[in-house]
Structure formats: structure tokens, C-alpha cells
Amino acid sequence: MAYNLKQEMSKEERFDAGHRLCAGCGAGIVCRAMMRAVDPGDKAVISNATGCLEVSSFQYPYTAWHDSYIHSAFENASATISGVEAAYNALKRKGKVKENFKFLAIGGDGGTYDIGFQALSGALERGHDFTYFCYDNEAYMNTGTQRSSATPKYASATTTPFGAESVGKKQTQKDLTQIVVAHGSPYVAQTTMIGNMKDFYEKAHKAIYTEGPTFVNVLTPCPRGWQYRTDQLAEICKLAADTCIWPLYEVENGEYRVTYIPKKKLPVEDFLRPQGRFKHIFKPGNEWIIEAIQQDVDQQWEKLLDKCR
Amino acid sequence: MSRRDRLSGNEAIATAMRQIEPDVFAMFPITPSTEIPQYYAQYVADGKVNTEFVCVESEHSAMSACIGAEAAGARAVTATSSAGLSLMNEMLYVAASARLPIVLAVSTRALTGPININHDYSDSMAERDSGFIQIYAENNQEAYDNYLQAHRIGEHKDVRLPVMICEDGFITSHAIENIELENDKDVKNFVGKYEPENYLLKSENPLAVGPYGISAYYMEARVAQAEAMKNAKQVILDVAADFEKNFGRKYGLFESYKMEDADIAIVIMGSSAGTAKAAVDELRESGIKAGLIKIRVFRPFPGEELAEALKNCKAVAVLDKSEGFSANGGQVFADTAAACINLEKRPKMINIIYGLGGRDFTIDAAKRVFARLQKIADGGELGPVYTHLGQRDLRKEAQ
Numbered sequence: 001m002a003y004n005l006k007q008e009m010s011k012e013e014r015f016d017a018g019h020r021l022c023a024g025c026g027a028g029i030v031c032r033a034m035m036r037a038v039d040p041g042d043k044a045v046i047s048n049a050t051g052c053l054e055v056s057s058f059q060y061p062y063t064a065w066h067d068s069y070i071h072s073a074f075e076n077a078s079a080t081i082s083g084v085e086a087a088y089n090a091l092k093r094k095g096k097v098k099e100n101f102k103f104l105a106i107g108g109d110g111g112t113y114d115i116g117f118q119a120l121s122g123a124l125e126r127g128h129d130f131t132y133f134c135y136d137n138e139a140y141m142n143t144g145t146q147r148s149s150a151t152p153k154y155a156s157a158t159t160t161p162f163g164a165e166s167v168g169k170k171q172t173q174k175d176l177t178q179i180v181v182a183h184g185s186p187y188v189a190q191t192t193m194i195g196n197m198k199d200f201y202e203k204a205h206k207a208i209y210t211e212g213p214t215f216v217n218v219l220t221p222c223p224r225g226w227q228y229r230t231d232q233l234a235e236i237c238k239l240a241a242d243t244c245i246w247p248l249y250e251v252e253n254g255e256y257r258v259t260y261i262p263k264k265k266l267p268v269e270d271f272l273r274p275q276g277r278f279k280h281i282f283k284p285g286n287e288w289i290i291e292a293i294q295q296d297v298d299q300q301w302e303k304l305l306d307k308c309r
Numbered sequence: 310m311s312r313r314d315r316l317s318g319n320e321a322i323a324t325a326m327r328q329i330e331p332d333v334f335a336m337f338p339i340t341p342s343t344e345i346p347q348y349y350a351q352y353v354a355d356g357k358v359n360t361e362f363v364c365v366e367s368e369h370s371a372m373s374a375c376i377g378a379e380a381a382g383a384r385a386v387t388a389t390s391s392a393g394l395s396l397m398n399e400m401l402y403v404a405a406s407a408r409l410p411i412v413l414a415v416s417t418r419a420l421t422g423p424i425n426i427n428h429d430y431s432d433s434m435a436e437r438d439s440g441f442i443q444i445y446a447e448n449n450q451e452a453y454d455n456y457l458q459a460h461r462i463g464e465h466k467d468v469r470l471p472v473m474i475c476e477d478g479f480i481t482s483h484a485i486e487n488i489e490l491e492n493d494k495d496v497k498n499f500v501g502k503y504e505p506e507n508y509l510l511k512s513e514n515p516l517a518v519g520p521y522g523i524s525a526y527y528m529e530a531r532v533a534q535a536e537a538m539k540n541a542k543q544v545i546l547d548v549a550a551d552f553e554k555n556f557g558r559k560y561g562l563f564e565s566y567k568m569e570d571a572d573i574a575i576v577i578m579g580s581s582a583g584t585a586k587a588a589v590d591e592l593r594e595s596g597i598k599a600g601l602i603k604i605r606v607f608r609p610f611p612g613e614e615l616a617e618a619l620k621n622c623k624a625v626a627v628l629d630k631s632e633g634f635s636a637n638g639g640q641v642f643a644d645t646a647a648a649c650i651n652l653e654k655r656p657k658m659i660n661i662i663y664g665l666g667g668r669d670f671t672i673d674a675a676k677r678v679f680a681r682l683q684k685i686a687d688g689g690e691l692g693p694v695y696t697h698l699g700q701r702d703l704r705k706e707a708q
Contacts, residue, residue, distance in 0.1 A: 043510075043512050043515075045381070045509045045510070047377065054519075054521065055521040058517055058519070058520045058521060059520060059521045059522075059523065060520035060521065060522045060523070060526045061520075061526070063517040063520070065515075065517055066515065067515050068509040068510070068511075068515040068516050068517070069515075069516075069517040069518070070376075070377060070380050070509060070517075070518040070519055071518070071519035071520070072373060072376050072377070072400065072403045072407070072518075072519050073373065073399055073400060073403060075369070076369060076370060076373035076400070078370075079365060079369070079370035079371075079373035079374050079377070080373045080374065080376060080377040081377060082335075082363060082365065082370070082373075082374045082377065083333060083335060083363070083373065083374030083375055083376060083377025083378035083379075083380075083381070083385065084377040084378065084380070084381045084509060084510075085377075086332075086333045086335070086361035086363045086374065086377075086378055086383075087332055087333050087361070087377070087378035087379075087381035087382060087383035087385070087510065088381060088510060089361050090332035090333055090359070090360065090361045090383055091332060091381070091382060091383060091510060093359065094332075094359065096382070097382070097510045097512070098512075099512040101510060101512075118366060118367065118370075119366070119367075119369075119370050119373065121366070122365055122366030122367070122370055125366075126363065126364070126365075
């Protein structure tokens, strides 16, 4: 059945308004869209790493989650959902649970790329039937924009600030999507929130309904950390895809497919310019940084297209 | 009907687990507890148990998976030692505050450094404030019996707390002893089914676990947890009474050994109690009124009961098999001394740190402690309150 936004939006919400996420934050949109990708007849348990999303969506005595939800710590969303899924298998076998449940884990890049990396790797290797959603906002936002291994090179973060002797973060981002592919997961995808959310929905649905450990990496802008106007969220996501800074693709049983090829590939500076975290690279004398980023993005994009051939 | 068998402490605990048949066992190996999941893996491989056996990539993930599983509505267990328990530390607090009655078998072992695989309680003592109930065993039989009682204690509606069943690494975990094993069916009947009120997989009523609790709510959650730990004392006694009714072996919060008329006494835990009892017996033969208290339940701490048991003694030595680096004595000493503080007439009290990293504890060593106590009881000087027993150079030992 073809994707239909109107129809999707008419589904009952499973992540409620009234949570405490910032205006212009992408994480709430990720949660709503992620939950729309669970078929209405299916139950779900969500395991959430500590972070902005957790403290904003489940502050006692309120929860934004309609489905069962567990937060236990920062580095262990994958290990926690492993236990939930193991319990489901045991209780289903013993006839104590009858309904179909889907198991989702969600964490930011801190809880996924860095402190939660070991638990994620372990759960992927063990082959639990779950889907991990990373809402990648490219720094440790809950503690105030410290750099993570997902922070792009040259971005200013509070632990890699721009200064007389610094042009921002020195290191290249970790390519976690590729690392998950290397685990042999049956379905791995990269997406963000563009247009009518078709790209997101299709990947999320496919990931949730593919048996085994699957992974969706979602570029999720943060207005505080990236320093853009709150009404620019959709525009920035679109620019990330159109500049190929965040290519949208999926890997199904090892087969690569780019799901979005921009009609006109835009220069990287279109994505960088509206964001305060890249302000310093537009200073006179720093033109070489924009060139270096462009060169890197072009190379990565070509490499990805090669994998799809 | 029970049957006699020869088992190590680890195998006794694994056997208790097989008989209870938890829904989920999440494991990561560490000496000397490794055999417990190994035995269990074989039960799974042989089709003797219907359990999800999850080989996670660290102890942190083992406890995390237990938290997920128990919250989901399953009985979840794991086993660990030493650094493994330390790595779980963060998640122990989470398990207890989420009020999840996970049962954790600990083959207690020294903490690094230097690295050492032998016995002391530095691992479990470091978790004394985690909110886990802690029950200690003197021998293999007690390790088995304590384990059989653990689920019922933790799952009781007035408690809902996780439970640590501690045995002494190598001394108990690896030594083979004759023990009484109960029948599988009798054990299952005694332990009963786990039927939590709310759980993640209860489809008609979704559950959210692990909220952010602001100052307006955090304290109430902690007080409720503290009340649960207080309630655990009576529940432990009730379960022990039912255990005795079913299987004939009697347990309390602690064991009093020849305390009725004791002038001098040792407070001790675990396998060392057996050695110290032998010293008590020898001293009694020569007319010295020596006694011993073996603490079985360290959390909740049986403070009032302990004070009552010690109030008529003239001098008491609390033996800690863990160095807490407080510069003021060990953990058992701190709690015992605090428990006695409001007695009208209280014994003089000293603290002895002993047996670190598997250093042998002998009948002679116990008798040296009693000799010091006798001097104090006879009106001699108290001497240093906090000392170390059984060092390589005995001249360093307080007389």
C-alpha cells in the first residue's frame, strides 16, 4: 500500500504532546514517527537511554508514551531491551503473554555511538529481535553540547570550542551506520525528517518488521546545540539530505540502496550557514574549511553510490 | 523427601536455580562465580529448564538485561563476583529503586588491587548501600537454602527488592561438601509462581518504568524504598519459618552460638564463623565464657536484635573481612557499634579486619582475638579499636 501522509496522521498518537522537549527539537518528531511505524494492532515496549528525550518524556508522574516504556541508565538501552525481549520469548513460550510485541530502543548519539556502543554491539551480535533508533543530534545535548564521536569535524562544541588555536572538533565523525552494517544486521538505514516523512516511515516500518536486530540512524537537529531558529528544523533536515552531508540510504541483507538522490546536489555551505556551531568557518581566512568539508562529503557520497552499483 | 549429595557451593546454587527455573538468566563470567552459569548452560543444553539464557557482553549488561526482563514480568537471575559486581554497581541501584526482585548470586571475592581472585567481602560490602537485600552463607547448605528463600523474600508485596545471595568465593563456592537437597517439586511449591501486579508485557495496561523524579517526588520514592527494606526483616523471618516447616532447617537474621551467658563474643560472617565456633568450643572447655554471632542477613541490618543479643557481653570483637578505608574500622563494625549505641549498658567493642584477599583465618587467630577480649573484659586497657589480624609479620598485630 502506497504511503499516505494523511492516513498516517490519522492514526492514534502513541507519543503524546505535552512532553518537555524544546521547541524546534527533532527528537519528539522521531518518536511520533517511530511509533506510527508500529502497526496499530501490535503492542510495543520502548527502552530509552538517559538523555534529553528520557527526562523530557517521562517526568514523574507524567509520561508521553502510550506503550510500555523503560528507562534504566545511559549506556544500556540495548542491554535493557535484550532482557525485555528475552522475557517476552520465555513468557510467550509458557503461554503467559499472548499478544504480539515489538521491541524498540532509542537513544541519542551519546547513548548510541559512545557510552552505549558496547551494549549496542552486544545486542546486535546476539541477534535479539529489536530495532534501535538513534536520534543523532551530533553532540551530548542533555549536558550542554559537549562533542561526541558523532560531532562533525570542525563543528564547535562546548568541549571543542572555536578559538585562536582551534577550528572546532579535530576528528572525523564515527560512521556508526557502517559499523552496524558490519555486524551483519538484516536491515540498517539512515534517514532524517524530510517532506512527508515517507523516507522515515518506510525505513522505520521495514526495520521494525524485519526479524532480528535492525538499526535506524536518524539525523535529528537540536536548536540549542546547532544554534538555528526553531522554525528552521525541517529546512535544515532537507538541506542535510540535499547537500549529501547526511545521505539517505538503506542496507538490506548487505545490499545498499540510496533512497534519496537530490535533484540538484547543493553546496555544503547551504547546510552549514544557518547553524551557529559552524559560524567560525565563515570567517575570512577559513574558506579552506568549507572546501575541506565539501571535498569529504563528495568523496563519501561517491563511495556510497559505488556500494549501490 | 530430601536427598544427600556432594556439591560445591556454586553447584548447589546452580541446582537451586534449576529447581526454581527462572524465566531469564543473563550471564557474564568472572572467577569464582563462573561455574554457576556454566552449570546452568548445561541444564539449558540438556533441556532440563525452560529459561532464556542470554550471554551478554558485560556484567553491566547482565544486570541491565535482568532489569529489563524482571520489569517485563519475568523472574530474572544472574551471578557474579568482585569486579563484575563493581561493574554492576550503577544498575544495582536502578534495580532496587525500580523495585525489581532480581536474585543475584555473588561468589564474594576481593577487589583489585593488587588483583586477587580469593575471598573477602570487599565486593559485596561496597554494594551494601545499593538497596539489595544481602544474605550470607557459612557453608554450601546455607548457600543452597538461602537461595531457595530469596525469590519469596524479594517478591513479597511488602518488600519488592532485589536480593543478593552471598557465598564465600572458593572457600564455599568451590569446596565440595555433603548437603541436603530438596526435591524439585517441593522446591517449586515452596518458591511458588511469580505473579507481579504490573509489568511491561501486561498488554491491557502498559507500564512506564524508570522516570525522571524531580525534588518534589524523589524523596518519597526513596522513603518508600527504605520502608520496604525495613519490612524485609519480618518477611525474611516469615519465609525462614515456612522454610523450617517444609524442610526442617532453621534460619534467623543471625545465628547466636553459645551466647546465653557469654562475657566475650565475636561478631562475624560467612565461612569464618565455622572456624571461630571451633575456637569458642575450645575456650568453653577451659571455662571461658566465649560466644559468637554469625550475621546471616546484613541488609536489612538486624540492629535492634543484635544489640539485644550483645547487651550482656563485657567485650565484643566485630570481625570485618573487608577493608573499608574509613580509617575508623570496617563496615560490619560501623553498623554493629551504631546498633549498640543506645544500650543502657553496652560492651566494649573492638574491630578486627582479617582474611583480606584469601588470607587464612585459623582457630588460633580466632583465639588470639578472644584473648584480647578477655583482657578487656577483665578490666584491662581497650587498646587500639581498629586493627588488622593475621598479617605476615605477626609483631604488627595488636595483643
